Structures are given as C-alpha cells and as structure tokens.
Amino acid sequence: MQTDLMKHKVILHVVASLDGFIARNDNSVSWLDDTGDIYERGVAGNGEEEAGEDNYCFVLGSRTYEHALQLGWPYGDTPTFVVTHRQLQSARQSVEFYSGDLKRLVDEILAPRFRNIWLVGGARLCQDFLSLGLVDEIRLSIMPVLLGSGLSLFGNAGSETRWRLKDVIAYKTGIVELVYGSYGHPD
Numbered sequence: 001m002q003t004d005l006m007k008h009k010v011i012l013h014v015v016a017s018l019d020g021f022i023a024r025n026d027n028s029v030s031w032l033d034d035t036g037d038i039y040e041r042g043v044a045g046n047g048e049e050e051a052g053e054d055n056y057c058f059v060l061g062s063r064t065y066e067h068a069l070q071l072g073w074p075y076g077d078t079p080t081f082v083v084t085h086r087q088l089q090s091a092r093q094s095v096e097f098y099s100g101d102l103k104r105l106v107d108e109i110l111a112p113r114f115r116n117i118w119l120v121g122g123a124r125l126c127q128d129f130l131s132l133g134l135v136d137e138i139r140l141s142i143m144p145v146l147l148g149s150g151l152s153l154f155g156n157a158g159s160e161t162r163w164r165l166k167d168v169i170a171y172k173t174g175i176v177e178l179v180y181g182s183y184g185h186p187d
C-alpha cells in the first residue's frame, strides 16, 4: 500500500555542459546564456518552467546558495532549504537552513510538506543525495557547449546505478533535457 510519505518525489535538476560540468572553475556563468533558436524541430522554452504545481520546494547546497545571492535570487518566494554546517543568516523569509542527516531532511521535514522536492545543486550536494539513494528522478539539461574543465556534476566517487529513461525534450535553443526515473520510485 502506498503511504502519504511515498507520494513525494526528489527531482535532481541541473544544467550541465556536454562534457558534464555544472560550473566553470571561476564560477562565471556566460556558458548558460542561450544563443537563440538553433534547432527548428525543438520546442519553445528551456525547461526552467517545470516546477509546475504549487506544492514544491527547492533544496540547495550552501555554495549554490551564496552564488545565487550574488547572481540575483532565482527562487522567488518558493520555500528553499539550504544545507550547510555553518550558522548562516538569511534576510529571505522563504529560506531555511538545515544541518544534519539528509535522509531525515527528506523523510521527516520535506516529504510531509511537499510533493515535489527540487534538488537544484550544486555538485557536492547532488552527489551526497545520490550516494544515499535519495533521488527519485534526474532531469539533466544539456547545454550545447564543451567547457573543457570545471565542476563535474557526478564526480568520480559514485557507484554504478541504472536509471530508466522517461522522457527526452529537445528545445529550440539546442538544450536537451534528459529525464530519468529511479527504478525504486513508483511513477
């Protein structure tokens, strides 16, 4: 029988370069700029519209949080949970800090409140979630650019895991979104 707790979904959603990096070494973000419509058969948009329904939150690592503050906060008033070992202060009411066991964060704090839990980076936090088996869906947007070096999304400390392809969306911008489900999640 499916319990209420099982209805939530943790979705890892990041943008990576063709060679698997999510940030340049110097943190500059011009590689994320789209270069206009280059793929006629693609659909409009870029996948950023997907958070969808009301009942969702964002989860991010503290370095992503600090970078997002510098760039201009992209998460609006959506409840946002920042994982850190530090005592950070936020002027934003929508931001809560969390330190501790990530499984407890998902099962006891987020799952009872949110249906979709969007894990939006960075690499370190995504790797921790993956190694604990806490990710139900991976939505990887591939930017048509090779960076050559940078921060690798998956690193090289993971273990082999099969994922089930659920969808492929090609955008006019040349971005391709790959959607994979975990074999352990019901949908």
Ligand SMILES: NC(=O)c1ccc[n+]([C@@H]2O[C@H](COP(=O)([O-])OP(=O)(O)OC[C@H]3O[C@@H](n4cnc5c(N)ncnc54)[C@H](OP(=O)(O)O)[C@@H]3O)[C@@H](O)[C@H]2O)c1
Binding pocket: 013, 014, 015, 016, 021, 022, 023, 027, 060, 061, 062, 063, 064, 065, 067, 068, 083, 084, 085, 086, 099, 100, 102, 120, 121, 122, 123, 124, 125, 126, 128, 151
């Ligand atoms: N392309 C994209 O879609 C995308 C998405 C997100 C981020 N980024 C980029 O990625 C870079 C940041 O990624 P990152 O991997 O360096 O850092 P990150 O994952 O954003 O943050 C790492 C920090 O989060 C905290 N943390 C992570 N796992 C933890 C755990 N299990 N328990 C407690 N705290 C934990 C620690 O904070 P404390 O040190 O405070 O304890 C750690 O230093 C930035 O340049 C950002 O712009 C790109």
